[in-house]
Amino acid sequence: MPTTLVSDIDRHVSTKQGHSLNFKAEEPRSVPDVAVQPCLNAGCREAGAKAEPAKTEPAKADAEPDTKPDTKPATKKAGKGPTVGEIAAAMRKIIDEDDAEKLTSDGSVRVDAIEAELGQDIPAHLRDAAAKQIEKGEV
Structure with a gap:
């Protein structure tokens, strides 16, 4: 649950x-x-739950290495998000690299890998449209 x-x-x-x-x-x-x-x-x-006051001591060394604050810039191009084509191109590049850490177990491109490649968050509906372009062989 x-x-x-x-x-x-x-x-x-x-x-x-x-x-x-x-x-x-x-x-x-x-x-x-x-x-x-x-x-x-x-x-x-x-x-x-109530928020705890901010701690001034350094983070513990046993923290999860795969967690991090969101530090990506809000946008890449003066308020405009990526296009479906840009997302598809980033996905194709990641697929061609064949880096297992950037792919899910079923071979899909991980969202965080796409966002890292583009330097910004991507909307789910655009990511899905880009994936369909790749499936159709358009990219």
Whole structure:
């Protein structure tokens, strides 16, 4: 059963199981059980729990290495997001690299890999449209 978590800042959490979760500050979101602990380790909290005061001590060395605050720029080109073609080209490049860390177990391109390639978040509907272009051999 999913757990509802919230972050006090915009945050991106990637898990070793291939989950890629974006949190907007103070907006609760449902998180699959397998991703709850990495999200908590990254600084999220259960919805309804009070935020703890910011700590001034350095982060612990045992923190999940695959979790990080969202540090990507909000946009790449003066307020415009990527086009379907740009997303498809990034996906094709990642597929051609054949880097297992950038692909899911079924061979799909990981969302965080696409976002890293483009330097910005991508909307799900554009990612899906780009994937269809690749499936059709258009890219």
